[in-house]
Amino acid sequence: NAGVTQTPKFQVLKTGQSMTLQCAQDMNHNSMYWYxxxxxxxxxxxxxxxxxGTTDKGEVPNGYNVSRLNKREFSLRLESAAPSQTSVYFCxxxxxGAPGNTIYFxxxxxxxVV
Amino acid sequence: KQEVTQIPAALSVPEGENLVLNxxxxxxxxxxxxxxxxxxxxxxxxxxxxxxxxxxxxSGRLNASLDKSSGRSTLxxxxxxxxxxxxxxxxxxxxxAGNMLTFGGGTRxxxxx
Numbered sequence: 001n002a003g004v005t006q007t008p009k010f011q012v013l014k015t016g017q018s019m020t021l022q023c024a025q026d027m028n029h030n031s032m033y034w035y036x037x038x039x040x041x042x043x044x045x046x047x048x049x050x051x052x053g054t055t056d057k058g059e060v061p062n063g064y065n066v067s068r069l070n071k072r073e074f075s076l077r078l079e080s081a082a083p084s085q086t087s088v089y090f091c092x093x094x095x096x097g098a099p100g101n102t103i104y105f106x107x108x109x110x111x112x113v114v
Numbered sequence: 115k116q117e118v119t120q121i122p123a124a125l126s127v128p129e130g131e132n133l134v135l136n137x138x139x140x141x142x143x144x145x146x147x148x149x150x151x152x153x154x155x156x157x158x159x160x161x162x163x164x165x166x167x168x169x170x171x172x173s174g175r176l177n178a179s180l181d182k183s184s185g186r187s188t189l190x191x192x193x194x195x196x197x198x199x200x201x202x203x204x205x206x207x208x209x210x211a212g213n214m215l216t217f218g219g220g221t222r223x224x225x226x227x
Contacts, residue, residue, distance in 0.1 A: 004157075042118075043158075043203070043217040058214060090157055103148070103215070105157035 002026050004106035006091045012112045013081045021076040021109050023091030031094045032074035033058075033103070034066060036087040043090070049074055081113045116141045116208060118218035126224040127194055135189040135221045137204035142185045144206040148215065149178050149189050152201045161202075162189075194225045 006023045013019055025032065033048040035058075045058030049068040063085060065077045074093075078085055089109045094101040117140045127133055137147075146165045150158040162178040164171045164187070170179040177190040187204055201222045205215040 040219070042219050043205075043215075045214050048214075092158075102160045102163055104160070107157045108155070 004091055004093055004104050006089075006106035006109050008109060009107070010110045012114060013078075014114055015082060017081050018077065018079050019081065019111075020078075021089055021091070021111075022073070023075065023106060024073045025091075025093040025104070026072065027093060027095075027104065028071070029093040029095050029104075030071070031096055031101075032068065033092040033094075034064075034074070034076045035090045035092065036060065037090060037108075038087050046076065046089075078111075081111075083113045085111065086113045087111060116206065116216040118204060118206060118216050120202075120204060120218035120221050122221060123219065124222040124224075126226065128226050129194060129196060131194050131225075132190070132192050133194055133223075135191070135202050135223070137187040137189070137206075137218055139185045139187075139204075139206045139216070139218075141206075141208060142182050144182060144208055147178075147180055147187050147204060147206040149176075149187075150203045150205065152203060152220070154200075158203065191223075194223075196225050196227050199223055199225050 004025045030051045034046040035043045037043045044060045047066040049055045052071045067075045091106040094103045119138045121136045148163045149161045152158045162171045164180045175192040180187045201220040203220040205217045207215050
């Protein structure tokens, strides 16, 4: 019963390096999300994909790009990592839009940019 | 912009106590509100979802109430157990804000045996 799976779990990057966080869900959900969680700031939405083929900016999209590869997979890319992007990243999914449906989260990816 | 406050930020209680976690939000035009649980080093698990037309929702020892007009929700945990120790977050959703849930900072609960 995998649910939402994200990789890697931990990553250390140097400033300026690029990387992609991968996310896959096996619940046949239409909507997928990327959040970041920072102490004192709570969880904030970076990007979301309401359905396959669409993506939209959330509250804090700067410095990130996303790709909805297919219905199952939604990746988050940092093109040129900055120390301000040190955070815990969560991928999530829901059957349809989050306001109307329960949202399911992955286990998180801990990213440190030095 | 919706702002969500959770009080208290941390709570420590002995096992068996009934307790109440509070959530307040500034924009009462919400579509629904979800309560989540987060264990250390883990993702969030949805506990309860209350639609804006509902007053409360129950699941086992958990009861969540919603007073939309006053911008408040409470999560009541009956007969607390050490396994309830976690951080609890509330997240109201505004329909016209796309798919954005606005999360509170959470209440970190410790239930001591």
